[in-house]
Amino acid sequence: MHIIKLNAIDSTNTFLRRLSSDKRLEDYTVVTAESQLKGRGQMGTSWSSQPGKNLMASVFVDVSFLTIKYSFWISMVTSLAISKALKDFHISNIKVKWPNDILADQKKISGILIENVIKNNTLQGTIIGFGININQVHFDNLPLATSMQKVSGKHNSIDNVLKKIIENLQFYMNQLKEDNYQSIKTLYETELFRKEKPSTFKNEEGALFSGFIKGVSNSGHLKVLVEDDILKEFDLKEVKLLY
Structure with missing residues (x-):
C-alpha cells in the first residue's frame, strides 16, 4: 500500500x-x-x-x-x-x-x-x-x-x-x-438498513409509497416489496429511502 x-x-x-x-x-x-x-x-x-x-x-x-x-x-x-x-x-x-x-x-x-x-x-x-x-x-x-x-x-x-x-x-x-x-x-x-421493515420511499415524481426492502439485484438495484406483494427494482435515481 x-x-x-x-x-x-x-x-x-x-x-x-x-x-x-x-x-x-x-x-x-x-x-x-x-x-x-x-x-x-x-x-x-x-x-x-x-x-x-x-x-x-x-x-x-x-x-x-x-x-x-x-x-x-x-x-x-x-x-x-x-x-x-x-x-x-x-x-x-x-x-x-x-x-x-x-x-x-x-x-x-x-x-x-x-x-x-x-x-x-x-x-x-x-x-x-x-x-x-x-x-x-x-x-x-x-x-x-x-x-x-x-x-x-x-x-x-x-x-x-x-x-x-x-x-x-x-x-x-x-x-x-x-x-x-x-x-x-x-x-x-x-447489513442493509431497514431490511424487512416497513419503510417509506419517495419516487422520481416526489410521491411517497411504502414497502419492505428485500435486498439488491446483481446490478445494484434496490428490491422493494410494494403493495399487492409486487417485488419492484429501483435504481439510485428512481427512489429515495426516507426511513
Missing part, C-alpha cells in the same frame, strides 16, 4: 484520477487529505469536514478481473470493509443505507463515492473515495450526522482506522477474485 498524504486538496478522488491518467498506479495507492475544499458525495452532493478531525481518502484498486455488469460489487465490498472496520473499533449499531452510506445509530458516519476507470467497455480500475467522521463531535445544521467519537466517547487514530479499512478492502476484494460473489452479496444484504 502506497500512501500519499496531503494537507489540503480540492478532492482526493479528483487528485487520484489525475494521477492515474499520468502514470500507472500501484494497486491500493491511497491519497489522504487533512482538508478537502470540494469534497464530493453521491449524486453531486458535497462532503464537508473539520480539518484534521476525520478521515478523507481515496484508493485506487485494480478491478480488471471484474466485468462491468458486476461493478456494483465494488460498492458492496467497500461498504463491508468500512462497516467491519467500524465494528472492529467497537462502534455499535452499524448499518448500510443503500447504496453505500454507512450509519451508526441511524445517523450517517461515512459516505462513499466510487468512480470506475473504463476503457474499451471493460473495467480497468476503480477510484474509491470515502469519508469517515472520526473525532469531530459538532455538526452544525447536520442533525443526522455522527462520528466514532460521538458514538463511543473515545478519540481514535485516523491512521489506524485507514489501515483497518484497507486491510478489510483487500480481504473482500480477494473474495471477489475467488468468485465468492454470493457470500459477499448475502453479507451486504444482511
